[in-house]
Amino acid sequence: MELDDAYANSAYIDGADAYPPRWAAKAAQFRDALGARAELGLRYGAGEREVFDLFHPLDAARGTVVFVHGGYWKAFDRTYWSHLAAGSLAQGWSVAMPSYTLCPEIAISGITNQIAAAVSAVADRAEGPLALTGHSAGGHLVARMLEPGMLPFAVAQRIARVVPISPLSDLEPLLRTSMNDVFGMDGAEARAESPVHQPVPDVPVTVWVGGDERPAFLDQARWLAEAWSVECHIAQGKHHFDVIDALVDADSDLSRLLTGA
Incomplete structure (x- = not known):
């Protein structure tokens, strides 16, 4: 369809097929190395994929980071990304990583509700900021968690900062991709699920995107930053698959931003 190429990432990344197995291997090694500091498969809902992993730092946690994986709402689960908790753990924060039901089994709006439930479940198990x-x-x-009323008031009040990385912020262009055969969105849902149409949040937000990403993703990041009047940080030399690597390093700008270090 018209915008299929615009939103195709793998075709423009050298060795793209090697990334998912490499992520999975690193994540498994990381979980194994943590041992008892990794609580795996904690339930936040009744569905098979409504579970999260919770990783703990060596000492009492300063707060909890919640990392939500990508995959166009139709691929992957929490087990591919565990190693990305390393930077925040080293900064003294716990890290939670939820899975969620994938399209087409569920609508994108349903996934949004699942993540709201996951964040609430994490908050119930952890003290301090999120x-x-x-x-x-x-x-x-x-x-989407910053939509007023999306989270219980007591949970929303604990959110210290939000860092969307290479986010999809306006879903209406995706109606013009063949992926919508999987999403099943109509215009009303696409608009309702687009953060660019939400009220400007009163929580600190930084949008983060790789400088070598597809123009459509640079646009999506910019649109959100402009809609919310927040910073859009462009990580030079990074593409859609390696822009997240900085989360492994406790001293990276991304990890320090996320944990307030």
Whole structure:
């Protein structure tokens, strides 16, 4: 369809097929190394994929980061990304990573509600501030958490900052991709699920995007930053698949931003 190429990432990244197995291997090694500091498969809902992993720092946590994975709402789960918790753990924060039901089994609006339930369940298990981040579709989902009334008031009040990474912020262009055969969105849902149409949040937000990403993703990041009057940080030399690598490093600008270090 008209915008299929605009939203195609793998075709423009060298060695794209090697990334998912490499992510999965690194994530498994990371979980194994954490041992008892990794609580796996904690339930936040009744569905098979309504579970999250919770990783703990060595000492009492300063707060909890929630990382929501991407995959165009139709691929992956929490087990591919565990190693990305390393930077925040080293900064003294716990890290929670939820899975969610994938399209077409559920609508994108249903996934948004699942992530709201996941964030609430994480908040019930953890004390202190919450920082939300997510990549691509996950960036969309954490941005959606700032819709007034999406989270219980007591949970929303604990959100210290939100960092959507390469987010999809306006879903209406996706109606002109063949992926919508999987999403099943109509115009009303696409608009309702677009963070660019939400009220400007009163929580600190930084939009993060790779400088070498597809023009459509640079546009999506810019649109959200402009709609919310927040900073859009462009990570030079990074594409859609490696822009998240900085989360591994405790001293990276991205990790320090996320944890308030």
